[in-house]
Amino acid sequence: MRREKIVSKLRLALKLLNDGIWRHNAFVVHAVGVFPLVASGVTLKNAVMLSAVTAFVLVVTAVGVSFLGKGIARSIKWAVCAVLSAAAQVPAMLLADRFSDSTYTALEFTLILLCVNTLLYFRRDMVEVNKGPFIAFVSAIANGIGFAVVICIVSLFREIVAFGTVWNYKIPFGGWHHPAALPFAGFFTLAFLIAAYKGVLGLFSKPGKGDEK
Amino acid sequence: MKMVIQALSSMLFVMFAENLVLSHGHGAxxxxxxxxxxxxALLDGAVLTAATTVCGIVYWFFERVVSRFEIIWPVHALLFMIVLAVLYLIFVGILRNVLTGIYIKVSRGLTVTxxxxxxxxxxxxxxxxxxDFLDSVALGVGAGLSFIIAAVLLSAGQRALNNPDVPEVFKGxxxxxxxxxxxxxxxxxFAVH
Known part of the structure; x- marks a missing residue:
């Protein structure tokens, strides 16, 4: 009986990982967190720092809220979510400041704003948060990785096109269009990434079983 | 008079010259x-404008109190997030109990708003x-109105976006x-020139 429970939990965890990273990646399917992608997804270094902070904040918030229980009103859960994520960002920001002086300036304002955006994902994931700390943890990790994949691809592309560098190292090509670092280019890059994602997803989906919104 | 003109120009600045939503991606x-x-969309925009205006007013007083202490920026932001969470609960309470008609219409996306x-x-x-204080109120109102402008522009283009000529993977x-x-x-x- 207990073994069955563990197996079913593991199955659910695998499904959540698949959903968060690939099949229902909130950042490409629901356009969650567009602001950090557009405004801060300019260099790979920024993207990696943002991804690490996002994953940390998501885990702390999700696990924290999962301890609240089901009886508490949704609006109170949201308020707790907001405060928890801002609290989780305090050590994350201090750590970012210590290890990466160059990226801190760019991250300074977006980190706190980002937490609000990452919160939005809980709008649909409250269900998973209600299933206990383990499921909440797996769901948060999956969404953290999902965000990391998206922002790293967007940032890498924009860094190559805008500056001709990768992780601030000069490469023999790129650096063609400096405006690629501006927010409007972020919208375009994200649009093409989502279109590519839909195309690839379409190849693997059975006809009539699309995941379109 | 000078203060009013300054406030108005601040409001126009965040609405047009640096539209917060379209130029920076805030609230995208x-x-x-x-x-x-x-x-x-307009009702959502109005609720959001009310939220940004109240946020602007509250932040002005919050800043007067917090700036007396030497607090590092992340903690400063955390304290304001606590204030924001309380404001959120007050907003939900007012909408649910006083403005029930509006609450029914906007409740689905109220948290996101x-x-x-x-x-x-x-x-x-x-x-x-x-x-000054008037300036911060104007910036709060302008932030909300910048969202309404963006929402109106996006809604206006919605019909063109539903064009059947758009390739399948680009739809939506x-x-x-x-x-x-x-x-x-x-x-x-617009901002550059």
Whole structure:
């Protein structure tokens, strides 16, 4: 009986990982967190720092809220979510400041704003948060990785096109269009990434079983 | 008089010259969310404007109190997030109990409307741009109105975005983002020149 429970939990965890990273990646399917992608997804270094902070904040918030229980009103859960994520960002920001002086300036304002955006994902994931700390943890990790994949691809592309560098190292090509670092280019890059994602997803989906919104 | 003109120019600045939504991407997720519900886009915008205005007013007083202490920026932001969470609960309470008609219409996306990066960007703008109380109120109102402008522009283009000639993979979110990118480019040019 207990073994069955563990197996079913593991199955659910695998499904959540698949959903968060690939099949229902909130950042490409629901356009969650567009602001950090557009405004801060300019260099790979920024993207990696943002991804690490996002994953940390998501885990702390999700696990924290999962301890609240089901009886508490949704609006109170949201308020707790907001405060928890801002609290989780305090050590994350201090750590970012210590290890990466160059990226801190760019991250300074977006980190706190980002937490609000990452919160939005809980709008649909409250269900998973209600299933206990383990499921909440797996769901948060999956969404953290999902965000990391998206922002790293967007940032890498924009860094190559805008500056001709990768992780601030000069490469023999790129650096063609400096405006690629501006927010409007972020919208375009994200649009093409989502279109590519839909195309690839379409190849693997059975006809009539699309995941379109 | 000078203060009023200063406040008005600050408001116009965040609405047009540096439209917070289209030039910087603040509240872009909320904008896309609203685009799927065009019938209540203006009502959502009005609730958001109320939220950004109250946020601007509260932040002005919050700053007067907090600046007396030497607090590092992350903790400062955490304290304001606590204030924002309380404001959110008050807003939900007022809407649910007093403005029930509006609450029924906007309840589906109320959390996204009241807690998003646009609302939270108001304190940052006030910290750098506001000169006095009136200015911070104007920046709060302007932030909300910048969202309404973006929502109206996005709704206006919705019919063109549903064009059958749009390739299948670009239908929906991608074409919407491309349209937002074009609008963002327009506002960028507006700001530069």
């Amino acid at each position: 997720t909320e904008l896309i969310f609203v685009a799927h519900r065009p019938k209540i 009241l807690i998003n990066s646009l609302v939270f960007s108001v304190p940052f703008i006030i910290a750098f741009e506001a000169h 979110l991608p074409v919407q983002l491309i349209y937002m990118g074009i609008l963002s480019m327009v506002f960028y040019a």
